[in-house]
Amino acid sequence: MRAGNMSRATAGFDIGVALVVAAIQVVGGTFANMNQPDVRSLDIAGYLLLLAGPIALAWRRSQPVPVFLFTLGICVAYLVSGYGYGPIFISLLISFFTAATTGSRWWTYPFVPVGYLILVWPLPTLLGRDVNAWQIFGLMAWLAVILSVAEGIRQRKAVLVARRQRAEAARRDAEAQRERRASEERLAIARELHDVLAHSLSLINVQSSVALELFEKKPEQAESALAAIKAASRDALAEVHTLLHAIRTGGGVAGEATGESNFPAAEPDSVRQGRRSWRDSLGRGAERTEAELPREAPAPPPVAPRAPAPSIDDLDGLLQRARAAGLTVNTRVLGTAHKLPSVIDVAAARIIQESLTNVLRHAPGADASVTVRYTNYSVDLTIDNSRPTGTQSRSGSSGGNGIIGMRERAHALGGQLTAGPRPSGGFRVAARLPAQPPAADSPAEPAPHGSDQAT
Structure with missing residues (x-):
């Protein structure tokens, strides 16, 4: 129009x-x-x-x-x-x-x-x-002036067109940056949900299989497996509530315990607009019912349960669930242990949890060992498991994104992760994470190629 x-x-x-x-x-x-x-x-x-x-x-x-x-x-x-x-x-x-x-x-x-x-x-x-001479020379000068004016107008239009093109390119670049940040947020949320739920649900799956097998023969061991299922499900619900609270309030998840954020600071426009419209609708609803309800003191908002973020500082506590599920896990710490930045610490803990979950799901009867090696510039993780002694996996699925997620998490921090069978049998996950997180604008190194064990 x-x-x-x-x-x-x-x-x-x-x-x-x-x-x-x-x-x-x-x-x-x-x-x-x-x-x-x-x-x-x-x-x-x-x-x-x-x-x-x-x-x-x-x-x-x-x-x-x-x-x-x-x-x-x-x-x-x-x-x-x-x-x-x-x-x-x-x-x-x-x-x-x-x-x-x-x-x-x-x-x-x-x-x-x-x-x-x-x-x-x-x-x-x-x-x-x-x-006359005026017509010959005077009009020649005027024609030169006319040509100069026309060329000046052309150059002025070219400058305006270039400015519009630069403004349009800047607008497209800003839009692409917003889309990239929104995509990174979605990926971070999806990875965190996977890390929070996959470990607990895998333990629940394994323990429920054990309970079914021992329900009639050894009811006391079945009761222990059911108790482990209850504890794992309770912890999973607490972690999900914590994650949802962090998302709603715009805070970080991975570094929540220390005040650091694992998500990008910028919030997509669509999220802000949706949150604003949601608040506006709540406000309009409150105005409609204000005259009908008695005035009371506003109730405080519900506080989501806060569980501490997983950490490799407490390695025994980190391995408690896997050991409760019946997995034998040996640990070894090399070098001088020191406090890591929250985002590095949480990533290391998630990699260990995910690797042990894979052992429970895909290598029944195997033993595992976790080695943590501290250096001045990195922290190295090695999770090995022996050959499985069971005939089949207790997992109900055969494919997933566990190792892909671990590799993406390490790659996002400037580290590396490899996973694959060991020559002597069993499986190994090896990760190297930097001692300090990379700068926000530094490019990450290419992710290494390796065989993926599904989660």
């Missing part, structure tokens, strides 16, 4: 310009011709030539070069017919500026000297017209 209105306004303006130029050329041409006694008197053909140029100006924007050539031909015909000099050049000047500033230079600039030769000198002299 707006483009159509602008098009109609432009067409109306061009028609108005054509009418004004027609009036000036007809009236001014009449008086100019009367003051030149040696020229042909204006007749119907002369007036038609005076009107033809202005009429063509109505199409100067859609057909700039044809209109320019047409008005040039009209001027040539007017002077060759013997009529006197006058304002007939106005339509030629307007059409030239339009064509020179919007079209190609090669179809406009060369016609300036051609027009000079035909309309000023030497062709008029050869046709018997009297041409």
Whole structure:
């Protein structure tokens, strides 16, 4: 609709310009011709030539070069017919500026000297017209000025177009950055949900299988497995509540215990708008019911349970669930243990948890060992398991994204992770995480290739 209105306004303006130029050329041409006694008197053909140029100006924007050539031909015909000099050049000047500033230079600039030769000198002299020095040199200077003005307008338009293109490119880049941040947030939330739930649900799955097998033969061991299921499900619910609370309040999840955030600080516009509309709707609902309900003190918002973030500082506590599920886990710490940044610490703990969950699911009866090696520049994790002694996996599924998620987590921190079978049997997950998280704008190294064991 707006483009159509602008098009109609432009067409109306061009028609108005054509009418004004027609009036000036007809009236001014009449008086100019009367003051030149040696020229042909204006007749119907002369007036038609005076009107033809202005009429063509109505199409100067859609057909700039044809209109320019047409008005040039009209001027040539007017002077060759013997009529006197006058304002007939106005339509030629307007059409030239339009064509020179919007079209190609090669179809406009060369016609300036051609027009000079035909309309000023030497062709008029050869046709018997009297041409003085002012016309020869003065009009030459004016034509040079006209060319300079046309080129200045072209350069000005080119600058404006370049500015618009840069602004559009900046807008697209900002939109792409917002989409990238939103995608990173979704990926971080999905990875955290997987890490929170996969470990607990895998333990529940394994323990429920044990309980079913021992329910009739060894009810006391089945009771222990059911107790482990209850504890794992309770802890999983607490962790999910903590995660949801962090998402709703815009806080971090991985570094919540220490005040650090594992999610990008920027929040997508769609999330902010959705949260704002949700609050507005709550506000409107409160206004509607305010007169109907008795006034009471506002109830404090429910506080989500806060569980401490997993940490490799308490390695025995981190391995408690896996050991409760019946997995034998040996640990070894090399180097001088020191406090790691929260995001590195949580990532290391999640990698250990996920690796042990894989052992429980895919290697029944196997033993596991966890080695943590501290250096000045990194923390190295090695999780090995022996050959499985069971005949089949207790997991109800055969594929997942566990190792993919661990590798993405390590890669996002500038580290590396490899996973694959050991030559002596069993499986190994080896990760190297930096001692300090990388800067926000530093690129991460390519993720290493390796075989993936599903989760």
